[in-house]
Amino acid sequence: MLKPQTDKLVRRTAMVATVTASYFLITADYGPQPNALDPIKKAILSAESSVKEFIFGSNNQSEESEIEKLGSESAKKHP
Template sequence: MNPQTDKVVKRTTMVATAVASYFLLTGDYGPEPNVLDPIKRKILSAQDSMKQFIFGSKGEPSEKERSDNAK
């Protein structure tokens, strides 16, 4: 097999295994608290931080809105 193809197949297999494991674990526990909750909270926190960094905070008005309100 081509070395580059082999590398892609290995990475795809690892990702698929991790995703399947996650779904199997969360399927067993359902909505009840489980061992993956801290990981889920950290992922959601990082996601919110990135959204805030990219799109800005919803709570504070942008520079343009502030200058328009001052007039």
């Protein structure tokens, strides 16, 4: 039987590992074809840029242009 502190650490580590693996699977490059994960990927990129902007300031325009680029690419593929 694990101690309560060890059990809590194991659970948190498992949650972080699951979230990290999910993030990498969702944001993986599936090629130029649009897929069902595009809206989720856009939301993650938007949240990422918001956090970076909050922490580092609004000097980073590259993330915003990346999100706009992703949106324009999917719009071109779906008329």
